[in-house]
Amino acid sequence: MQRNNPLTLLYDGLIVILALAFAAFFAMQIPTIAQGETIRITLPWVDFLDVNLSFYIDGLSLLFALIISVVGVFVALYSGAYLAGHPQLGRFRLYLMLFMMSMLGLVLSDNLVLLFVFWELTTITSYLLIGFLHETAQGRRSARQALLVTGGGGLAMMAGFVLLATMGGNWELSQLLTQGQSIKEHALYMPTLILLLCGAFTKSAQYPFHFWLPNAMAAPTPVSAYLHSATMVKGGIYLMARLYPVLGGTPSWMVILTVFGAITAVWGSIVAMRQNDMKLVLAYTTLMALGTLTMLLGSDNVVAITGMLTFLLVHSLYKSSLFLIVGAIDHESGTRKLNELGALAGKMPITMVSAAAAALSMAGIPPFLGFVSKEMIYSGAISLKNMSLFTTGSALIANFLMVAVAAVLILRPFFGPAVATPKKVHEAPLRMWLGPAILATLGLVMGVMAATTGHWLIQPAVQAVTNTQQEIHLALFHGFNTPLLLSALTLALGIGVFLAYRPLNGLLAKLESLVPVTGDKMYDHALNGIAKIAHWQTDILQNGSMHRYLATVFATIALAVGYTLFAKGGIVWPDMWPQLRFYEWVVVLLILASTVVTLLAQSRLVAISALGVIGSCVGLIYLMFGAPDVALTQVTVEILVVVLVTVALLKLPGHASVAEPSGSERFGRGVIAILIGSVFTLLLLAVNSVPLDMKITEYFAANSLTLAHGRNIVNVVLVDFRGFDTLGEITVLTVAGITAYQMIKLRLGRSGK
Amino acid sequence: METVLAILCGILMAASVYLMLSRNLVKFLFGLMLNTSAANLLVFNSGGLTRGNPPFIAADGTPAYANMANSVPQALILTAIVISFALLACALVMAYRAYQDLGTVDTDCMRIAEPVAEHEGPPCRKGKVIA
Numbered sequence A: 001m002q003r004n005n006p007l008t009l010l011y012d013g014l015i016v017i018l019a020l021a022f023a024a025f026f027a028m029q030i031p032t033i034a035q036g037e038t039i040r041i042t043l044p045w046v047d048f049l050d051v052n053l054s055f056y057i058d059g060l061s062l063l064f065a066l067i068i069s070v071v072g073v074f075v076a077l078y079s080g081a082y083l084a085g086h087p088q089l090g091r092f093r094l095y096l097m098l099f100m101m102s103m104l105g106l107v108l109s110d111n112l113v114l115l116f117v118f119w120e121l122t123t124i125t126s127y128l129l130i131g132f133l134h135e136t137a138q139g140r141r142s143a144r145q146a147l148l149v150t151g152g153g154g155l156a157m158m159a160g161f162v163l164l165a166t167m168g169g170n171w172e173l174s175q176l177l178t179q180g181q182s183i184k185e186h187a188l189y190m191p192t193l194i195l196l197l198c199g200a201f202t203k204s205a206q207y208p209f210h211f212w213l214p215n216a217m218a219a220p221t222p223v224s225a226y227l228h229s230a231t232m233v234k235g236g237i238y239l240m241a242r243l244y245p246v247l248g249g250t251p252s253w254m255v256i257l258t259v260f261g262a263i264t265a266v267w268g269s270i271v272a273m274r275q276n277d278m279k280l281v282l283a284y285t286t287l288m289a290l291g292t293l294t295m296l297l298g299s300d301n302v303v304a305i306t307g308m309l310t311f312l313l314v315h316s317l318y319k320s321s322l323f324l325i326v327g328a329i330d331h332e333s334g335t336r337k338l339n340e341l342g343a344l345a346g347k348m349p350i351t352m353v354s355a356a357a358a359a360l361s362m363a364g365i366p367p368f369l370g371f372v373s374k375e376m377i378y379s380g381a382i383s384l385k386n387m388s389l390f391t392t393g394s395a396l397i398a399n400f401l402m403v404a405v406a407a408v409l410i411l412r413p414f415f416g417p418a419v420a421t422p423k424k425v426h427e428a429p430l431r432m433w434l435g436p437a438i439l440a441t442l443g444l445v446m447g448v449m450a451a452t453t454g455h456w457l458i459q460p461a462v463q464a465v466t467n468t469q470q471e472i473h474l475a476l477f478h479g480f481n482t483p484l485l486l487s488a489l490t491l492a493l494g495i496g497v498f499l500a501y502r503p504l505n506g507l508l509a510k511l512e513s514l515v516p517v518t519g520d521k522m523y524d525h526a527l528n529g530i531a532k533i534a535h536w537q538t539d540i541l542q543n544g545s546m547h548r549y550l551a552t553v554f555a556t557i558a559l560a561v562g563y564t565l566f567a568k569g570g571i572v573w574p575d576m577w578p579q580l581r582f583y584e585w586v587v588v589l590l591i592l593a594s595t596v597v598t599l600l601a602q603s604r605l606v607a608i609s610a611l612g613v614i615g616s617c618v619g620l621i622y623l624m625f626g627a628p629d630v631a632l633t634q635v636t637v638e639i640l641v642v643v644l645v646t647v648a649l650l651k652l653p654g655h656a657s658v659a660e661p662s663g664s665e666r667f668g669r670g671v672i673a674i675l676i677g678s679v680f681t682l683l684l685l686a687v688n689s690v691p692l693d694m695k696i697t698e699y700f701a702a703n704s705l706t707l708a709h710g711r712n713i714v715n716v717v718l719v720d721f722r723g724f725d726t727l728g729e730i731t732v733l734t735v736a737g738i739t740a741y742q743m744i745k746l747r748l749g750r751s752g753k
Numbered sequence B: 001m002e003t004v005l006a007i008l009c010g011i012l013m014a015a016s017v018y019l020m021l022s023r024n025l026v027k028f029l030f031g032l033m034l035n036t037s038a039a040n041l042l043v044f045n046s047g048g049l050t051r052g053n054p055p056f057i058a059a060d061g062t063p064a065y066a067n068m069a070n071s072v073p074q075a076l077i078l079t080a081i082v083i084s085f086a087l088l089a090c091a092l093v094m095a096y097r098a099y100q101d102l103g104t105v106d107t108d109c110m111r112i113a114e115p116v117a118e119h120e121g122p123p124c125r126k127g128k129v130i131a
Helices: A006-034 A059-082 A089-108 A112-130 A137-168 A173-184 A189-203 A212-218 A221-230 A232-242 A251-273 A278-297 A302-333 A349-363 A369-383 A388-415 A430-448 A450-466 A482-499 A501-514 A519-541 A546-567 A582-600 A604-624 A628-651 A663-688 A695-708 A713-721 A723-745 B002-020 B025-046 B071-102
Strands: A039-046 A051-057
Touching: A006 A039, A006 A059, A006 A089, A006 A450, A051 A059, A051 A089, A051 A112, A051 A173, A059 A089, A059 A221, A059 A232, A059 A302, A059 A430, A059 A450, A089 A112, A089 A221, A089 A232, A112 A137, A112 A173, A112 A189, A112 A212, A112 A221, A112 A232, A137 A173, A137 A189, A137 A212, A137 A519, A173 A189, A189 A232, A189 A251, A212 A221, A212 A278, A221 A232, A221 A278, A221 A302, A232 A278, A232 A302, A251 A278, A251 A388, A251 A501, A278 A302, A278 A369, A278 A388, A302 A349, A302 A369, A302 A430, A302 A450, A349 A369, A349 A388, A349 A430, A369 A388, A369 A430, A369 A450, A369 A482, A388 A482, A430 A450, A482 A501, A546 A663, A546 B002, A582 A604, A582 B002, A582 B025, A604 A628, A604 B025, A628 A713, A628 B025, A628 B071, A663 B002, A663 B025, A695 A713, A695 B071, A713 A723, A713 B071, A723 B071, B002 B025, B025 B071
Parallel strands: none
Antiparallel strands: A039 A051
């Protein structure tokens, strides 16, 4: 079944080694960071914009970097087997590694602009990976949805970064972290907070932006395990945790985070209950986890932050492990539907053991790390001021549902009644069980060695988030207290829910159908709305009707020029009644009369004759006002035009061939025409009211004879001073002549002769 | 005279725009012709008007007249007349060819590139197709 050709194995091996190298590098930083030190590396990039390639490692970024690189190792290892034989495996490896680097860049960036760049890179690589199975419409839609939602949020976040940098006067996070007090009191704090939370909430799939995450399950399972549970979706959590010292702890921060976090957590765990597709179950439980993390971040004390970071670690371990296991089941059996699976325990023993370990951690059973984190979540939820009842209640609901979901995930496929599966089931290959097994085992080992885990991994991160030197102690047993009681209650309720799984499932389905609007539908509406607006706008602007285009152009000219004239006080009225000679009046009246004739003429020949009269009279005006050359040209051209147009008219149909315009159409045309005419008149009057600048005229008059040896200034200007313009004019004339000639001769297609 | 000519320009421009907004290509062409005259008069007028006195230099190198017509707008208009003639010739041939191939001079009926399912407004009357 697997094609283990050496080259494929080499490439698979290379990406694993790359991830392993990163993991080893970050593991080596643990001792330094655990002592409370930080590492900062800066390289100049765009100096004048204060954009530097600066990286910053402290407890928080190290914890994230470790999760990214360690899970990355196993996902890389797993993908080679999972997608073995896929024609685009190479592309997949590339996307996966691109994502890993971008994600590492995101959590290590010290510069806000750099962080944004990496943030968007993760969005893009996520888009590519969700859409990896691009032959399916579902894959394409989900990819685009994730891109639009998280990309849109990213843009809001960028705006937030700009505000943040404005307030702090600095683009470096390590600098901004020390300015929390002044920024929280700044007038721009609230807009900044909302913009940044838009970025974080979309990335981390918080309600009401949660809908893209379940859809992102269209991606191959290793992608879901890596991006959409362990790392990328925690980017928003990282951002909020990173900016906690700068923005956190204010009343608005606390309310927004706890409320949205709690809604996401409870909603995610309820919906998870009634999913049949195991991947979707995991996707919704990921929503629960992200919601819980956000809710805990909305606190103002160390206990809640400790709980949040412990849960972050444990969730990444068990969730990526469970995703990979679901992928393995899917790979081996051909299905991942809960009702199509059963009695896998005997056929896939190793997978079953890892799955059980991961699920026990998820359910929060001692001595797994999940238990420790759940205790801390409860302590954190209780510690929240004013809202402890709300947060504890939400945490309790989410947690006991997690217990039930974990039970369903393990007991049904592995120990349920045997069902015929599409493929004959056998144990997954080594590369596919090793990762989940190790990740699940890590959850157990870290739980047993809770104190060590706390000291080396969690404490530095807590100190980074809270910006204190506080020491924290993780332990499996904290004594008999409220959290322990809540844990017991969680377990009892969880088992109860599991036993009532079937009736509850039906009830939940009904409940869900009652929800009138879903984010997914809203997204569709928004997208359709944009398309409709675009369509409507295109219909107006690109209506394909020439006279409407012209009307738009003319109306724009009239309004723009008219408004400017009016606004700048350019409208003047001459105070003197014009003194015209008799023959001048005759010419003017002749033009007016011919214009009226042109407009009203039913016969084309009458119209063209009237146009000829207008042209000749214009020539007369030139002649009367000292422009004999212009008059000569005008009259010559006018004769030519009249002759040409008359000849052409013989070949063109009469006015009657086009239907008469309606009254309203005529009215519209008339209004635009009168507007344009008035604006031109006003413009000319305004021009005439200011003295002329005669500099150029005087230059030509003074130099015409001396420089160009010509006494007709206009001729000299044309052939000498502006000779190149005339050359251009001749070129235009030639091109026009050739074009016209070719158009007459050219016959295309069916009308060819 | 400037004032009268300004008003005349406006009227010519209005008439030309009215014609150019027509759905009839022939009327559009008429509008284009008027537009040229109006625009040229506009330039001519804005350079100031002087009765008689063309811009000539006397044999001794001094201007032939004390109050001489402005030479700059004249040079501009000369170029403009020729260019607009070229434009008109092209437009004319294009209209002629469009009629030959499409059998109509109604721009709303020329929907080869952007066909519409149903034609709005007055119906298209097709003439005889030449060629």
